[in-house]
Amino acid sequence: MTDTVRLVSLATATPEHVIFQNQAAEASARLFAGRFEDFHHLARVFDSAGINKRHAARPLAWFDEPHGWQDRMQAYGEVAGALFVEAATSALGRADLSAGDVDCIVTVSSTGFTTPSLDAQLSRRMGFRADIERVPVFGLGCAAGVSGFAIAARLARSRPGAVVLFVSIELCTLAFRLDELTRPNIIATALFGDGAAACVLRAAEGGLVEVESTGEHLFPDTLDIMGWKIDDGGFGIVLAQSLPPFAERELAPAVTAILARNGLELADIDRFICHPGGMKVLAAMESALSLTPGTLDHERAVLAEYGNMSSPTVLFVLERVVRAGLPERAAMIAMGPGFSASCVTLRRAA
Missing domain, CATH: 3.40.47.10 (Thiolase/Chalcone synthase)
Known part of the structure; x- marks a missing residue:
């Protein structure tokens, strides 16, 4: 098996x-x-x-x-x-x-x-x-x-x-x-x-795509970038203005390290599937990953139709990319509280 x-x-x-x-x-x-x-x-x-x-x-x-x-x-x-x-x-x-x-x-x-x-x-x-x-x-x-x-x-x-x-x-x-x-x-x-x-x-055999590798990166001293401030009234959002420039500066080195641990390089990725945290974050991710502005089109389409739904949003993007035709290799990326970056590489099913 x-x-x-x-x-x-x-x-x-x-x-x-x-x-x-x-x-x-x-x-x-x-x-x-x-x-x-x-x-x-x-x-x-x-x-x-x-x-x-x-x-x-x-x-x-x-x-x-x-x-x-x-x-x-x-x-x-x-x-x-x-x-x-x-x-x-x-x-x-x-x-x-x-x-x-x-x-x-x-x-x-x-x-x-x-x-x-x-x-x-x-x-x-x-x-x-x-x-x-x-x-x-x-x-x-x-x-x-x-x-x-x-x-x-x-x-x-x-x-x-x-x-x-x-x-x-x-x-x-x-x-x-x-x-x-x-x-x-x-x-x-x-x-x-x-x-x-x-x-x-x-x-098992079959399926939509193959899951090739997984990895995460936890950035030190970044607890104040994103999260919840919990009090008697409920969840209070913590969302630093520094997030987009931080992503532009730090995402590529983190993803590069994750890929390297799995024997891959950024150049091996045919399509990045990114969590659309917002327009500024998407622009920062495109810049960080050396993508032409506007490349993350499915991400912007999901953001326009649904907003940022937090964790499931990237899966809405994945659904569209799979429907459109997954390239040979893709990397699904999201950032979140911690501050952290997660990456999964996917291969087109044989």
Whole structure:
């Protein structure tokens, strides 16, 4: 039996509520302009973010009122559970498998939590076996789409033939804070959306693409670049202005080191599949990787249609790249809290 791990199937899902960018801008002006003197200066981000619309766990009117942990986590459990079922069921169906065939499940999310974890709460509803191995992961943020995919791939490689289900779910909009009169909160209000993605991975014949290598890089002394500031009101966004220039300066050396550990060079990569954290971050990544401006076209298309959904966003991009035709070798890259970079190289399936 082969030990080459393959992505067998991929599916995405979004909540039913849609917020167009002009609606978000108008609502934000109504909620913040009279209380935050820098709002009108910062509000330009709604036009420059490259976003047309986003999906949200709750309708726009929900965000007019303050919400505490109970409201936020109740909404998270309800909507994240529904998206989990939708994305996972679709991915398994595309692989011609059922939930009872799954041997291991890796679930990543940094925008909410439940205990027991979602995979346990949904086990009976999905039809998972009692002996399924569960790996819920919290805290990797935007990098988790690649990091979690890598964890799932390594589990699949360690057990040839085993079916590994990877699910990424983020409800970023539930972190919206009426009480946070800060630049990061306004930027987040213009940028983030909600969504989920699921993948089936297996060391077996067939599949969409081959998983060639995985790797990560943790940058020292960078804890303040991105993350959560957790208080009584909920999650508060930490998002440093230094992120785009940091990415432009530090991403290529990190990715080069990851590739080198696997006997590869930047020149070996035919297509970079990047997490679209924002327009400035995409431009920084193109510069860092010596790509022609505008090269990351699928990334910009996903950002425009869905916003930054944190971890599943890069999988939405992967779905489009696979549909368009994966080149001989690609590298899937995401950055996240830590500050860290994750990279997975993929080969076109033989």
